[in-house]
Amino acid sequence: MSEASSGTRVPPAVRLCGISKRFGAVQANRSVDLSVAPATVHGLVGENGAGKSTLMAILYGYYQADAGHIEVAGRSVAIANSHQAIALGIGMVHQHFMLVETLSCLDNVMLGAEPAFFLGRAKREVRAKLEALMRDTGLHVRLDELVGDLPVGELQRLEILKALYRGAKILILDEPTAVLTPQETLQLFETLRRLKAMGTTIILITHKLKEVMALCDEVTVMRAGQVIKTSAIADTSPEDLAEAMVGRKVNLGRSGGAKRGDSLRLQAQDLALRDAQGVAVLSGITLRLQAGEIVGVAGVSGNGQSELLEVLSGMRAPDAGRLSVGAASFDAATAWLEPGQARLLKLAHVPEDRQVCGMVMSFPAWETAALGYHEQAQYRAGPAGWAMNQGHMRAQTAEMMERFDVRPRDAQLGSSKFSGGNQQKLILAREIGQAPSVLLVGQPTRGVDIGAIEFIHQQLRALRDAGCAVLLVSSELDEILALADRVLVMNGGRITGELAIDQCDEKSLGLLMAAQAAEPVES
Missing domain, CATH: 3.40.50.300 (P-loop containing nucleotide triphosphate hydrolases)
Structure with a gap:
């Protein structure tokens, strides 16, 4: 009844x-x-x-x-x-x-x-x-x-x-x-x-x-x-x-396109990596990043995207392959890029897991805002730079918080006390603030509210328009379609296809994510 x-x-x-x-x-x-x-x-x-x-x-x-x-x-x-x-x-x-x-x-x-x-x-x-x-x-x-x-x-x-x-x-x-x-x-x-x-x-x-x-x-x-x-x-x-x-209209769609330059910012060739059990997680990865473009990497989580970011950022050495960042070259057979070298080469990295790899949760915000760059001359004080210039770090953090709308604007507040979205904005402020030539960014808006998503997208586009090469890994196809100028698709640790953004839609990307395309599609 x-x-x-x-x-x-x-x-x-x-x-x-x-x-x-x-x-x-x-x-x-x-x-x-x-x-x-x-x-x-x-x-x-x-x-x-x-x-x-x-x-x-x-x-x-x-x-x-x-x-x-x-x-x-x-x-x-x-x-x-x-x-x-x-x-x-x-x-x-x-x-x-x-x-x-x-x-x-x-x-x-x-x-x-x-x-x-x-x-x-x-x-x-x-x-x-x-x-x-x-x-x-x-x-x-x-x-x-x-x-x-x-x-x-x-x-x-x-x-x-x-x-x-x-x-x-x-x-x-x-x-x-x-x-x-x-x-x-x-x-x-x-x-x-x-x-x-x-x-x-x-x-x-x-x-x-x-x-x-x-x-x-x-x-x-x-x-x-x-x-x-x-x-x-x-x-x-x-x-x-x-x-x-x-409280206002929000735009999460596409906004303009790339003005890709001729400068090759990063090139990887034949990257291969096996995990601790000997299972191949990366196989034959070859890619190029040009100045002034956002290259999206789409794929179901667990198909090698995380490992790709770790290898390119120097967090992990591959078993085989070569890498060039600007004029510097690295080979897995001899010596691989290290994170400290990456920063000196103007290669910045926003990791997928902000809490585990992007910050020390017990640090105050001003320490998180300098983490990884704290050896730079601007952050040093005393004879021969033996001490940290904490006053300058706090002042720089206050500027970052204002520019990136990090709330609350308290440089002394513990990193763990900020919401996930504000933690993410603080890490982006740190990395983008170094004016990188290459930015590797993983899951930039995971767990982030819609206003912060719009803001983060604006910052990534502005960085691209300033000539940076951006490699974007995201599990959100809407985000890939809104930001990328071309898209690489990964499946089983391999790149299964490449599409220019005007060739992309959810169906075509979904087929490549499932490795159902007979041959990779070149842009």
Whole structure:
């Protein structure tokens, strides 16, 4: 019997009423109202710092609201901690997974929720319940494998299984596709649609508006701690959502083309690399970068793009091949480029993993802003430059923060305290600020909000227009199509094709990514 014919009204699965939360001088949430219908997917979007994560942390019991109240299934509830949230059927999957790498998948699910005193009996009970959940939901994981040995897509499934095992009927997902391949993203979407059909309510925090349009039933936009709009998906568009998020029109499409010069900035020939198990991860890689162009590298993650950046930046020596950067040449058989040499040759590198390879999280921002360049004369002081000129480093960092709109503008603040988007802008400011001849950049907008994406794209185009050669690795085809002047496609550690940008569309690139083109297509 339908809701209308039965004469009853089903209450929202979740209703947040007048939620406010302040952290010192920062008002994170301002009288936020949010209503999520049962068995739907509700998108929650906004720029970094808009208050989305704080709001969901209040719902999950991490924070307590200063004002307002929460209703679950029509009943007013108090949620003092995550244990109470879980007891109410609320589960949360965080962007950075909460898993113990040295334990198996089964043990991770059991941890803190053992159903029996005796371990053997508890494991049998948990295994049986998980196997039933996997059959029902399609969320298959290898229960006896160590978490540290699993790919990221399987870890994502494990986190969702862990929440469902604990009885979640309301599932909060924070940037769930930030580190997934396109194929893993499609699999996740199928799983979420299946969970919705089974009655699960899903709240999706994301920056990716195409995903919101493809998956959600409704969407709420937040800006500066307030709700700007809530709309059915059928009544909005990515352009409308972007404008609501940022407060102005946003352009993420193509903007002008390259004025490629004759100067050859970087050339690699026949690069080959094997991993620790002897498996070839790069084979016969040959490429050229000219002044004044952005060359995009497309491909499903794990097909050699990461290793290519590591080899070209000097982080890793290949087993074979040659490299020239400007007038300098290197050969794997003798001596390979090192990161310090790369900087002297005006080759800058924005790594794929900003937190692991781009910064020291415990450093203040002014140290991160000079990291790798701290031996330069401008940063040295004292006789023979024996000390760091910290005053100059702080002043330079303040200028970088102003130019690249890094928020907050506090050079003393720890690097770990900045949002992902502002960490990325700080690293880009450091590398671009050196006026490089070659820039290698990996996943420049991963986990970054739409306003920061537009800004980063503008900076990369400006660098190209100033004569820099840019090699861009991105798992986002939209980003490749918006920025690149020509595109290389990688599959299985090889370049499977090359296309001029006017020959590119998602279909042609997708075929090359799947290595379905008979021969590489030359630009």
